[in-house]
Amino acid sequence: MTPRRRATLRDIAAALDLSVNTVSRALAGKDAVSPDTRERVQAEADRLGYVPNSMARSLVLRNAMTIGLVITNPSNPFYARLISAIEERGRVHGYSLMLMVTEDSVENERRVAEELMRWGVDGVLAVPVQHGTEHWERLRKSGTPVVLVNRDLPGLDADLVGVDYFESARRATGVLLDGGARELCLIEEDLDISPVAERIRGFHAALGEHGLDEAAGTVTRVPTRRRESSSQPWDPIDSYAIGRDLARRIGPGSAVLAGNDYFALGVYRAFSEQGLSIPGDVAVAGHGDHPFAAYLDPPLTTVRLPAGRVGATAVDLLLERMSGPDAAGGAEAAERGPQRALLPAEVVVRASTMGER
Amino acid sequence: MTPRRRATLRDIAAALDLSVNTVSRALAGKDAVSPDTRERVQAEADRLGYVPNSMARSLVLRNAMTIGLVITNPSNPFYARLISAIEERGRVHGYSLMLMVTEDSVENERRVAEELMRWGVDGVLAVPVQHGTEHWERLRKSGTPVVLVNRDLPGLDADLVGVDYFESARRATGVLLDGGARELCLIEEDLDISPVAERIRGFHAALGEHGLDEAAGTVTRVPTRRRESSSQPWDPIDSYAIGRDLARRIGPGSAVLAGNDYFALGVYRAFSEQGLSIPGDVAVAGHGDHPFAAYLDPPLTTVRLPAGRVGATAVDLLLERMSGPDAAGGAEAAERGPQRALLPAEVVVRASTMGER
DNA sequence: TTGAAAGCGCTAACAC
């Protein structure tokens, strides 16, 4: 209510007839202060409702105690969980989070990277839009470490923390094949982002291992729905269309692997409308283990993604880089080049792939 | 790679043998600069890869160009959409977003409010945890406007932008009653947060309007699952348990209204396991219109929440407050006291409530 | 049109 000026060190100093410096040290808990002074300073600070000014502090210390998080779309449940995990782990280490949303637009991403530079964040965690590495390069050249999350960005040799989608798709496909499927369809959205590329590889690898040739597996692309804004949630509508299409063509012994549980959902609906039973006629598996997956009818086999671990690992790696070679020039013997951590994902087998044939 | 110091105004000034001041004005596009100088400054700035230091700027200007967003759990799809909308609207006005996650803990909330004060954010948007208003009071006393989002916080007379849950529940309940239900159950989690309280009121209001007394409607509480961390997504498991319970007791002419689509999902499963058909035996409606709602079997009647509008409105109101009375002392005649905007939500009627009885 | 000086709030030498 009273929009009074915030109290500063100077106010405390003046009230106690001390120097600003002494007050600063007292409050910072440094040693060169008499117990008595410390107490008086503390008391006066409380009385005045003193709150340190992080900006001023950061300006002189040349660290922002802030990390930037660049995300394409918070409505993607995986990213939502990532945000939580990162915020949490960051806070544990005293870092605040500056969140930027790109909505998968390189243009936005460039703006956002610039903004992050201006603020001088200490490090950046980014789910990169494809195409366009210069802005990340600039950031790094200016001394700000960048760790990619979930998606790789060819052309930028930065650290990466993600999920082992190759393996997850390989194993999920294996489950479908073990169930007897001989004609498989992988449904994905943007084919050119790295997680999808990896899943496609894993998909084919599994086919090969089971003695099928590539023709047994087709990859279908869900049209990228340029959402008006990422505050519009995902929509299974497009995969529903694909499912209808699929339903007409496929016969028994077919299976669908979706790169996203939402896609699986659209397929569910299409199949049920067309009178195809899951898993009787077609087995279906997804990716993400979104909260609804276990509650569908039938419960959906899906890949559970380690969002929490990815977030925590990414923060840890970033922190390491922030105090690493560039900054300290210290023990840089150990890990030079970019690190890449691909965490394992678990296939959760449920009824949608457990048909008896 | 080259962790070279960031270029500053001084570097540009030195290179051009100008004063820092002139460079500053040239770059800021102020008028008192010769076209020639301006051009040279701009060129040198580009050459040096100059990026203005927002912290230094904010320190002297006493505005952070940042708004703080305090959210309980980004994995709640409604909040995820809110985050997007707020980030977007903020950016349009040149504001960055500092995101804080409380996981519904007052303790966290206090820490987070303090942190926001330290950074001197220009304004705060918050989905408040219940109980505990002092930290918000402090923030406001220090001159930082606070706008509550989605949840009201009794005891704090701050602005609020939310959803008209009273009306949404009243109408959704009306749909169930119109469908012939005479025994209703509302399923909610935390009964003491304002949206839930409003929904309960709306629920009862609808019963009354249809000539039923309160006994016709029971409110069941889903135990609050203290998630280990909000990076754990929602889980319909508890509402599933409730659904099983319910399934044993209820007869034809029953209906369930869930405060959350996830709860409806748990109920779906329970009912189907118990051989109850939806909507044949029991009608079900939810809240949120989460992406999966339309794809359940049967498609779920639910309340579509205006996340985008809530976010945008909240930012607009905050911006208004930020340039308002406290700051400018300007035209404060118009709107004194706290404003509260409750945006309307739309009931989307689908098959889960369209039984013929 | 440009420059000099002061200051935002804080920390870090270095004296005393």
Add this chain to the structure above:
DNA sequence: GTGTTAGCGCTTTCAA
């Protein structure tokens, strides 16, 4: 122990 001085990078009077 405590104070003095300097400076982080920027903007803003106020002179010249």
